[in-house]
Amino acid sequence: MSSKKLKRIQSLSAEIVDRLARNNVTTCKDVLSKSDLELLKILGVGILTVQKIQQQCSRACIPTHTTGFELLTKRKEGSGQFFPTGLPGLDDVLHGGIPKGTVTEIAGPSGCGKTQFCTMLSVLATLPKDNGGLGGRVLYMDTESAFSAERLVEIALHKFPDVYSSEEDLCKMAKNVLVDNHQTCASLIKKLEMLEEEIITNKVSLIIVDSIASLVRKEFSSSSGSNLVQRTNFLSRQAALLKYLAEVFCIPVVVTNQITTRFGHQATEQDEEEITEMSEGFVTVALGNTWSHNVNTRLILQYLDDDKRQVLVAKSPVAPFTTFNYTIQKDGIIQEAEGSGLYAGTDPGVQRIKVRTSLPFNNTCTGT
Structure with missing residues (x-):
């Protein structure tokens, strides 16, 4: 504030x-x-x-307060307080989709579909409200240079052929996705601190940070004591700014996160490329418990096989621990008709994740 x-x-x-x-x-x-x-x-x-x-x-x-009655009234008003993800089962357990005014994290191993998910959400957000979208612009902060404009257009064209029936419509949609590339933590923080005016001027309806972990893991070591303090302070500052922007403007904020290996009660920031399911310990979401407590909703993506993947609702104020299977198609993330169910969840900061491998791996939680 x-x-x-x-x-x-x-x-x-x-x-x-x-x-x-x-x-x-x-x-x-x-x-x-x-x-x-x-x-x-x-x-x-x-x-x-x-x-x-x-x-x-x-x-x-001074933060404004609200009453339980006001929150209940807003909830009964329907989808106005939620941003549908396009996955019917996931939207159902989340009571309508990603909650506006909160920070939602999408975590998982490399290649599992985090950026694909964010790209699809960008298309959905730019849709007119009459078509189920947010009718605004998207601010996409890319820290890994992973955003693909071609993929954005492909998803829009195949998912909503009636809405984007001409090249002019596709160009208009693409212009509503504002992409910022950031290579340092200082650059990202400075952008977040100066973001209020841009949100108002450009009528931003969705903020995406892909990824929240990339710059932190490059600049701060998790093993050095002094670096660990600086890293924690940076993450806390970043989380406070994202929550402030989400709450003040009542818009959804989506961030992506990477994975790490945990040995006993300790986690090491091991590069994703070096992680295999045969590594000692187990694989979980990066950045530790401090960051875990700062996100309102955590969705974990994990591998089932070469084609199918699974999204786990690992943290939510309204949803139980639930899983849904999905595949990645030309029109984005597509939920499978089968494979949903409840699972034995745990602390979202240590939730075990299944990564890609050709060998059997029994050190994970999967849906039933």
């Missing part, structure tokens, strides 16, 4: 906002980080005016 832009505080005059901006004071946090003397010099006003501005910024940072 402290990242709120001063220009969005209606009680502050344009003159005050302009004076502060000329001194690189653009957010509530910037104002509240300054001393009375610093603000007096910047604004050239009296101490009473400075204190009033500080109070206005403080009030703007």
Whole structure:
């Protein structure tokens, strides 16, 4: 909340906002980080005016509360609070799809369909509301250079041939997916801190970060004590910003995560390419328990065989531990008619994942 832009505080005059901006004071946090003397010099006003501005910024940072009745009323209003994924069974157990105003994580091994899932969600979000979409733009933050515009168009063309019946329609859809490439943690954090104005200006209805783990694992070692503290602080800051944006603008935020191996009670950040089902220990979601507690919903993708894969609802405030089988087709992620069921879930931070192999692997949880 402290990242709120001063220009969005209606009680502050344009003159005050302009004076502060000329001194690189653009957010509530910037104002509240300054001393009375610093603000007096910047604004050239009296101490009473400075204190009033500080109070206005403080009030703007206070999270708004809601009642249980209001939440229940919103839930009864139907799909307005959810973003359908296009997988009927998954949407059903999630009470309508991915909840708006929350952070949803899609985790799994390389090649299991995380980016495919996000690409399909991008197409769905750009659909007009009359067709079940969000009718807005998508901000796709790509940290692995994995986004494919060709795949975006292919999914739209095959999944919604009636909606995207011409090249003009496809081009319009593609223009509504705004892709940002980030190669450093600092770049990603800076983008998130400055994102409010872009969400409003571009009418963003879905934020995707693919992947949340890629940059962290490149820049921070999980074995170094000092790096571990910095890494935890970065993840906490990142999660706070994503949750803030989701809640304030009531939009879904989707992030992807990678996998790691866990030995006993310890996890090591082993590269995905080096992980096999015969590795000692077991495979689980990367970034540890601290990050696990920051996501509202966690979906885990895992392999069943060369063609079929499985999505596990590993964490949700409304859904039980459920599995659904799916395949990847030209029109995106397609749920199989068979293979759904409940499974014996565990702590989502240590949920075991099945990775690709030609050898039998019994160290996983699968649906019944």
